[in-house]
Amino acid sequence: MNNTQSSPRSNIIIAIMLSALTYWLFAQSFINIGPLVGQTYQTSPAVLNLSISLTSFATGIFMVASGDIADKIGQLRMTYMGLIISMFASLLLIISDITALLIIGRILQGLSAAILLPSTVGVLNNQFKGDHLRRAISYLMISTVGGIGLAGVIGGLIATNFGWQTNFIISIVIAFIAILLLKGTPEKVSQHSHRHPFDYKGMSIFAVMIGSFTLLLTQGFEQGWFSTFSFICLSIFIITTLIFIIIERRHEVPFIDFSVLRNRPFIGAFLNNFVLNSGLGVTVVFFIYAQTHLGLSAAQSGLVTLPYAIVAVAMIRLGEKATLRFGGKLMLIIGPLFPVIGITIISMT
Template identity: 45%
Template sequence: MTENTKNFSGSKLLTAIVLSILTYWLFAQSFLNIGPKIQSTFSTSPDIVNISISLTSFVTGVFMVVAGNFSDKLGKVKMTRIALILSIIGSLMLIISGNVVLLLMGRVVQGLSAAIIMPATISIVNEFFEGDERQKALSYWSIGAFGGTGLSSFFAGAMATFISWQSIFVLSIILSLLALFLLNNLPESKLVKSASNQFDYIGLTIFVIMIASISFVITQGYKIGWLSSPTLILSVLFFICIFVFYKFEKSKRTPFIDLELFKNRPYIGAVLANFLLNTGVGVIALFNMYAQGGLKLSAFQAGMLTLPYLITLLLVVRLGEKSIKRFGAKRAMVIGPIFTALGILLFSFTFFDKPLYIIVALIGAVCFGGGTGLFATPALSTAVSTTPAEKVGVASGIFKMGSTLGGAFGIAIMTSIFTGIIQSGRSVETAGSIGFIVGTCLVICGVLASALIIPTRKIKTRLKTN
């Protein structure tokens, strides 16, 4: 660890960070699998439940870059503590009453907590670890995020079935308190700057409107129609905001986001490849739809078929970390998505008989998880290590926002293609196959982003000097 934290245990810090990010990836995301339980408890409509499910991810995606900017200015450790307190408050709002307003407010608070935690904890890793230890710490960060996501559906179902859905958030509160205890006495980064009196509130407002508009289009467009008036109006608003934001930020001495970040080819390549690889979240959603609708499997059986994805991913994450030192980050960022695309392509062989397809799907899940695991740490390390230390918060916020929007985009595109083809009179098998092929193409675009945008030698040099 760095001189700034030489008296603070590295394992203690990593435990606190992993517990912190689990408040979103494992606990807040569990809402995806307990919708009927929520509806029964709150005696509300399915529409309200659906809003509560998607609300946290929406708020997280919209405010993550804003939170990253604040963590750079106010302090990464301070912001992480604030986020954990917000997570506790949000969890309490969900479980202390059956009030629908508190339910929705609690999900918003959970979203704000997650938006702060992700860039702040990545910044803490970058600041408080050096060299090989930094790569190792980033691997554990990735394991916490991907592991939490992979376990959230199974974990939520088990807790809701055998105890109660409220117990999920009681446990989240307990682990948040433990994370706060572990972070006690952790010194703040020496790189923290005092908040400027000239903070760019106009830039912040334009940016929030810009991200909120495109987030709504991505997450709701397939429901209300890609050519509906709200979708088209918000799409136009998004492009107008891009133009206004660019012009306004160029004229500011202290802009909300330093546009110099986007001249950094390794960083841009990592963000774009990360966005495209995370469209694979849509593949998992599509596979569950096809397995239950086409193969007539139960939700539990479909979930079991995706377990090799999670297991392989967690096993390979550390391999991706070790490959950075030997080969540089770019190679893993190209090879990883190739395996991911191969795995998704195997899912598209829906013309096979059911027993054979299940075998092929299990092999596909192994390739899918292995490729994603190989990509995870090198991509995160590239985004962090090629960015000036005082901008890591906002840079990692943009990087993780790419993950959130990429996942939402993948789900929207693949599920809308699947349902659209079925509604046109085609078979479930045809719809599933085409949806998976589209997913394969999106991930291959991620391969191209890594291969064409990221310069090999430059990445190797910066990682060694960091």
């Protein structure tokens, strides 16, 4: 890569890293600053839990659809769209103390992540090849893993010293800088000779199904597990689950292909991700517990996750070398043992 090419290419990498940080660092900092946000909005812990889970819910539901749209209109355009939505979502969180705007803002943050996660990888795939692509992906992984690990620390420090709203003001600035850095990057739209129609009907039913279950889990305790609200949520979940299974079995290219459930490597990878995300879920619970029951500040509770951030970033390179030496299968077997041990130790405190 010559000198005339290196600067624009470096700008692309920096922009993609900043794009990842808008979600993994700043949107995810909400898991630590939630109690402070609750004081501003004067809302219950149940609503805070809902606002936390809705972001991940929106990300998981819309990610596949956004990838399909990106293939049609271009990865770069989708990246711009994701950054703009991220800026708008952050603005909604800080302009008032209306709970409805809090919920909408968190949903939009999840939608932004659903757009950015696949489209940023697509931009790198379009702009880099070979060793340059591997280098670019490694930088993206560092910003992603580092963002996850440092979200609690940085978010807590900023919230304690400058107010929780500052996290999202910085996120808006970073998203704007990323847009400026991407300006002038050529768009490359992939051409497919044959494209299967996306199962938007299945996605919509799945969204209602998971949404009703999320409401039941996050609001059931406050509303009452045997209340009318909980009964309605459970009924919607059961009905939409049955409808979803029937429709997906008949669809040529379903939103979820149930045949993968017979694939043992897929099940193993799924369980690995479940264990890892359970560790992140325990972190959310710890932040709330530490601030509401132990009297720690957001900065103090965030420092507890600092060892996680250091080890996570360090293990990117170490894990790569270990995989090359011992194979990916052994790493997938050993890897989930560490969060299980960690969750067990935390539960004893």
